[in-house]
Amino acid sequence: MAVLSSTDPQKSRSPEDHGDPSFATTLAHGLDVLAAFRNHSGSLSNAELALHTGLSRPTVSRLTYTLEQLGYLKRDTKGRFQLGLGILAAAYPVLSALKVRQLARPLMRDFAAYTGGTVSIAMPFGLDFIYVETLRTTDAVAHLPDVGFAGSLAPTAVGRALLSLFTRQELDDYVAKVKAERPEEADYVKARTLPDIELCKERGFAISLGDWRREIFGVAAPLYRTPSGDCLSVNCGIPSFRFNAEQIERECGPRMLGLARSIRSLVASD
Known part of the structure; x- marks a missing residue:
């Protein structure tokens, strides 16, 4: 791929x-x-x-x-x-208003230590996602994103997790926008992204096994929508040498789901 x-x-x-x-x-x-x-x-x-x-x-x-x-x-x-x-x-007022960034950091740090990867919180930005928080405990990953980093929703676990929070109309609008603005991604979205969105809705997490970057496996889970309608998800980019595909599916995915639930609980009780 x-x-x-x-x-x-x-x-x-x-x-x-x-x-x-x-x-x-x-x-x-x-x-x-x-x-x-x-x-x-x-x-x-x-x-x-x-x-x-x-x-x-x-x-x-x-x-x-x-x-x-x-x-x-x-x-x-x-x-x-x-x-x-x-x-x-x-950008400061936008970031400071996202209290989830401070609340989630200890949990994100623990997950980063477990995987040896980079844990981030993302929001959608047009056809892309953008990181509003990111944390790592090692520099083992060649690609080290930071706050403000943006990438395409389509091939990423974090993108599929965010898209799983979209309404049907929002998802239809997303597909139409891909066809109009990034036609080279349209077939991929139909064949891979949309089915993975449905799978994420069923099990609570999404994975991407090197679709975005060959050396990185991604696992992500949707968090919630804010009262104003903004979507947030949490993800981890894991060096592909740390876990194989089966471990990402059976171990990291359920742990990511647990991380998302814990973050939601902290936000709800704040």
């Missing part, structure tokens, strides 16, 4: 694409520039940002200048752009 790639920032859309005359195109373009950094840990030039966003060089130059003045971008010694601290300041 080929590993599905991480998502690239979406191309900018015009008001006509949205069918909404109130849509602020310039604002959307600026956010597209910021989103281009999601899959790049280093700096980007205006030319590279133009390539990633599909915007013209003059437009990108105006946007990066404005974003730099506002503190959302900064220049490195070569004049290339990096994300600025304004991004972190804007």
